[in-house]
Amino acid sequence: MSDNVSDGVSSFADLGLGPELLNALSGLGYEEPTPIQREAIPPLLEGRDLIGQAATGTGKTAAFALPLLQGLSSDEGRTGPAALILVPTRELAVQVSQAFHRYGRGLGVRVVPIYGGQPIGWQMKALERGVDVVVATPGRALDHIGRGTLRPQEIKAVVLDEADEMLDMGFAEDIEEILRETPDDRRTVLFSATLPPRIKGLTGRYLRDPVQIQIGREEAPPGEAPLVRQNAYVVARAHKPAALGRLLDVEAPTAAIVFCRTREEVDQLTETLNGRGYRAEALHGGMSQDQRDRVMGRLRGGTAELLIATDVAARGLDVEQLTHVVNYNVPSAPESYVHRIGRVGRAGREGVAITLAEPREHRMLKTIERVTKQRITVEKVPTVADLRARRLELTRAALQESLMEDDLSRFLAVVEPLTEEFDVMEVALAAVKMAYESSGAAADEEEIPQIAPKAADREGRDRRGAGARRDRRGGTPAQGMTRLFIGLGRSAAVRPQDLVGAIAGESKLSGRDIGAIEIADRFSLVEVPESAAEQVIKALRRTTIKGRKPTIRRERDTTGRRPR
Known part of the structure; x- marks a missing residue:
């Protein structure tokens, strides 16, 4: 853990950032630094190496981008890039590059993202024209180093962002080769949501006397609901598609990612959910980059509401409107669970993490709870009666809105003749029935067998107050x-x-x-x-x-x- 260097820090100006950066942050609406920014920016401004353990969504991009940009503003006479940011995926490369552009607009800093799936000729021309910061996936960075279009001997700082993700994706050898190609006196910064042993081995070999910082996700004060509500449902494998549909009906997410283990499972579940009337899109490694871009465009544009994805395909994704993450299977490693749920509850927003566990996977939930030190509440799958009650409530609210806001006079020609033959209450009930059924309320009549959670889970559920x-x-x-x-x-x-x-x-x-x-x-x-x-x-x-x-x-x- 770092020393408490953030005492007395209440604004970005207190961190020692220059006026151009402060103006950029003010224009973006940033009022005060997050914990990771308060802890990381001062030692990085001093030129220290740093290891930062921080969850996604805690503001770590600004934590390394701002001090790097300040250093670049006083670094004249340089021809090649001074900073190399290594990230696991194309999506994250674009996001980090955009962040550097936003923060460094007043400094005239040149930033280019390079990654696979983009024409290498365009990247070579961009590097040849001159660039200050390169944001790259490891494989493509090594490709350019081999071609001589990226000169590692001029790099003064290397940042490994989402380091555990890059190692999980098999980039360990590429990263080590890149670090060996850069000068020994470079600055090295590593950020990771988790710090498994292989990360510690890397830091021991390539970082010099690093400052170590550990920042958790923002927690709700005692007695208040957590920013990320974490629930699990124990469901037999045969009933998982129906249980997922039921939960989506009840939760009504604005946008959700459903994580599956295999490409085949992604394709099958996407087809099943679309058949149930959801707007679901598949995302996995068997798709081209153009296909991935179109899928993400539909999700961000609101024409899709569900993204069914594998872990590898979804790495680096940042969808602002995301409200729910669903683990269709219990993740095999607690680190995967941490990364998945890190996509919701970001920047103080609330989110929901749902896990569907088969009975044999129940013990794995306990392992995840122990490692993450966070409670996962085991709930009962909503019943058909629960779903009907919610849909009736929505129907009632929709009818109330229509009575308050709409001009209904044009329907008198339908209602008046009916009231001569039927009581007005019967007419109203028939209309409500039609409105209710037109919402698809009769589509889900399958009762899903309940599997009772263990006694400890029941006790934990009973202890939760109404405020949770x-x-x-x-x-x-x-x-x-x-x-x-x-x-x-x-x-x-x-x-x-x-x-x-x-x-x-x-x-x-x-x-x-x-x-x-x-x-x-x-x-x-x-x-x-x-x-x-x-x-x-x-x-x-x-x-x-x-x-x-x-x-x-x-x-x-x-x-x-x-x-x-």
């Missing part, structure tokens, strides 16, 4: 909470973070005060503390969400009558 159920779906609100109706939903591209940001920004509530959020096509339901409900309603009526002023009210009038 931040993501309740349907039913009544949590104790002390009330549900607000907001007249914007998926069709207006509303995401949970939009609603949390609007409420926290306009009222006195923090993000952690806000309970379950449910987003339908034309409206959203948000749980807030009963004591603050009127304040939130008034505050939101004065602002806009996604550029629009939606209807804001309590979910239902307490008298049962239509509000006027």
